[in-house]
Amino acid sequence: MGPRSSARRAGAVQSTNDSSALSKSSLAARGYVQDAFAALLVPGAARRAPLIHRGYYVRARAVGHCVRAFLERACAHPAGRRSQILSLGAGSDSLYFxxxxxxxxxxxxxxxxxxxxxxxxxAERIGETPELCALTGPFRKGDLASALCFESLDYRILGLDLRQLQRLDEALAGAGLGADSPTLLLAEAVLTYLEPDNAAALIAWAAQRFSDALFVIYEQMRPGDAFGQFMLHHFRQLNSPLHGLDRFPDVEAQRDRFLRAGWTACSAVDMNEFYQRFLPAQERQRMENLEPFDEFEEWHLKCAHYFILAASRGDAFSQTLVFPPSEQFPRIDPASPSGVFPASVATRDIQGPGLKRYGHASVLLSPSTILTAGGFGEQDGRHCRVSEFHLLSRDCPFEWKGSQICSWETGAQWDGRLYHTMTRLSDTQVLILGGRLSPVNPAWKVLKLHFPKSEDKSSEGVNVTITKTDPEDFSLSCWRHSTTEVSCQNQKYVFVYGGRSVVEPVLSDWHFLHLETMAWVRIPVEGAAPEARHSHSACGWQGGALIAGGLGASEQPLNSVFFLKPVACGFLWESVDIQPPITPRYSHTAHVLNGKLLLVGGVWINSSSFPGVTVINLTTGLSSEYQIDTTSVPWPLMVHNHTSILLPEEQQLLLLGGGGNCFSFGTYFNPHAVTLDLSSLSTEQ
Known part of the structure; x- marks a missing residue:
């Protein structure tokens, strides 16, 4: 790398500090953390999104946990040696203050x-801010030729390149950093910006230089899945690529990295585990109630792709495991895959808004027509709640043609809702239930979409008539729920289950809508009801409904499967025993094919792998895992926040849309409809 290229890369890395500093300032302003100094150290202000706040909150709490562990351990050390904190790549952080x-x-x-x-x-910012100077006490600034930019009795700031280890070592020694004192080294999102050889040299240097030390790093991992690929792409676009993730893709590899470099003990957890194990339930609840929030998939995926690690050595810290293993957060790694489902692009026509959206709903109107409505996606060159409908059609069994864009004609307007459900009433009518406009604004009205008969459809598009059809005295105010057509005493109903609302973060309610009269009715349901959940899956089977997974209380994924079984007097809840138990998940889809329940994609946080398709034999209760072979489709493919349509005659599954707002990396949409070939299931016993 030439000098100019290196300088540009350094400038890009420095810009990540500026963005991070503004995020930390916004974090404090919204009450996530107590930090009166973040705004003093960073000129200007920015209001970050709740998802960004959550990400920086868990980072701050994880680093704070390590700092407290160090100080408590150092205080127990024999007196006479001053404890040291060395923050590498500190940027505008306010830790000292x-x-x-x-x-x-x-x-x-x-x-x-x-x-x-x-x-x-x-250093300049501190010197011109009286509130900060009052804490540092008397200080002096170094000249431009000196690495030492700021010096007070207990605080020093040095301007150095971490790749120049000899100069770093000499400058730190000159600034009074001892080799024998208990030392905490902090590197928050630092090593990953260094070339792997430079990072390895820094880790080894620290192990050799300090006799009693704790080295804490926070950075990215898991580059191999769709979220990880999009994360890598984001940092490449910023000209600050992430290094070493291919060599050290997970916490196990990171631990081994430090142990081989001379550290005697090392523990690490991803941010999902830290959040659940090391933060009190009361504190988690406080944080979760600070702002309206409905981006759980990206929250959990972000946390799965960042980790906190603490490596130790020396008499004071040699046996210190800051993150000891525990059964409170069991890791569940699925058995070896039983097979693969090949994926292929169903259609390459992505003109107009297409299927580049998430939080939408889809329904099979006829064997050759699929309707998709709502969600968040691309429309008119911008990202917004999608108001246009999308039709996917075909003339022959295996070729889906380009989409037709539908527009509403008369009656009510489409309100741009997300996380609603659609139920086919006929090949010309669809029922819309629930959904939201924002996390504090539910879509109350029950809508009915009316389409012209198939022979009236033209290549110019399809006009859709939207009418309100609210059943008397009841409008749904929930989203992320499910709807399934069920039968009771030869009558058809829509079974509405679970979800969340403005008032309740997770619901256990259910309702029955009589399809003939469009009236809500009461039907007896016996048995132990499932725990409250949202973002689960539901599909019809034997006149009842199968409910699987979902996000439960305390924002934890579930792995239970329940069958709402038709009985003489109504319905009965039955728990489905599955062996081996499935990995807890949510934001997936589900279908029954040949007596087998297919759970497609989703998000799970208890496993080092990522979801493909789980196949459950409903007769035996045996489960098996299948990977999705993405060789023939554009990568990455995000199989969450999607919809899917089962085509049983063709032994195929269509995946439509999917993606999400990927933390601060930007919004990602799957660009194409994708077909999964399920034919291998038909050959199994």
């Missing part, structure tokens, strides 16, 4: 290292 205000720096000091421009800018 927070610790000083809390009285945690008695007998301790902080050194910070970052690029010279970043370090000098921070």
């Amino acid at each position: 927070r610790l000083k205000t809390a009285g945690r720096l008695a007998g301790a000091a902080v050194w910070e290292v970052d690029f010279p421009e970043v370090a000098r800018r921070k």
Whole structure:
């Protein structure tokens, strides 16, 4: 890499500090953390989205957990040696000021290292801010030729390139950083911006230099799945690519990396595990109630792709495991795949809004026509709630033609809802139930879509008439629920189950809508009811409904499967025993094919792998896993927030849409409809 290229890369990495600093300032402003200094260190302000707040919140809590563990351990160490905190790539972080205000720096000091421009800018900011100077006490600034930019009794800021280890070592020694004192090294999203050899040298240098130390890193991992690929693409676009993820893709590889470099103990967890195991339930509930939130998939996926690691060595820390293993968060790795389902592109026509959307609903109107409505996607060159409908049609069994865009004609307008359901009433009518316009604004009205007869459809598009058809005295105010057609005493009903609402984060309610009269009716249901859930799957079987997975209380994925079984007096809840138990998941879809329940995609947080298709034999209860072979489709393919349509005669499954707002990396939409070939199931016993 030439000098100019290296300088550009360094500038791009420095810009990530500026973005991160504004996010931390927004985090404090919204009450996620107590930090009066973030806004003082960063000029300007930005209001971040709730998803960004959650991501930076769990990062702050994880790093804070490690800092407390170090200080508590260091305080128990024999007196006479001052504890040291060395923050590598510190940027605009306010750690020193927070610790000083809390009285945690008695007998301790902080050194910070970052690029010279970043370090000098921070030193200038401190010097011109009286509230900060009052905490540092008397200080002096270094000249432009010196690496030492700021120095007070217990705080020093140095401008150095972490790739120049000899100069780093000399400058730190000159700034008073000892080799024998208990030392905490912090590197938040730092090593991954270094070339792997430079990062390895830094880890080994730290192990050799400090006799008693704890090295804490927070950074990205899991590059192999769809979210990981989009994450890598985002940082490449910023000219600050992530390095080493192919060599160290998971926490096991990261632990081994530090142990081989001379650290004697090491523990690490991803952010999902940290959030559930190391934060009290009361604190989690406080955070979850700070802002309206409905991006669970991206929250859990972000947490699955970041980890916190603490490596230790020396007398004070040699046996320290900051994140000891526990059965509170069991890792569930599915058995070896029983096979694969080949995927192929169903249609390459993506003109107009197409199927580049998520949070939508789809329904098979006829064997040759699929309707998709709602969701968040691309329309008129921007990302928004999609108001146009989409038709996917075909003239022969295996070739889906380009889409036709439908527009509403008379009656009510489409309100742009997400996370609703659609039920086919006939080949010309569809029922819309539930959904939301925002996390605080449910879509109350029950809608009915009326289509012209198939022979009246033209290539110019299809006009759809939308009418309100609210049953008397009842309108659904939930979303992320499910609807399934069931039968009772030769009458057809729509069974509505679960979901969430503005008032309740998770619902256990169910309702029956009589299809002939469009009236809500009461039908007796016996047996132990499933626990409340949303973002689960539901599909019809033997006149009843199969409910699988979902997100339950405390935002935890579920692995239970229940059958709403028709009986003489109404229905009966039965738990379906599955062996081996399925991995807890949500945001998946489900279908029954030849007596087998297929759970397609979704999000799970208890496994090191990522979901494909789980196949459950409903007669024996045996489950098996199938991977999706994406060799022939554009990668990445995100199989969550999607819809799917089963074509039993062709032994195929169509995946429509999918994706999400991937943390701060941008919004991703699957660009094509994808076909899964299920024919291998028909040959199995």
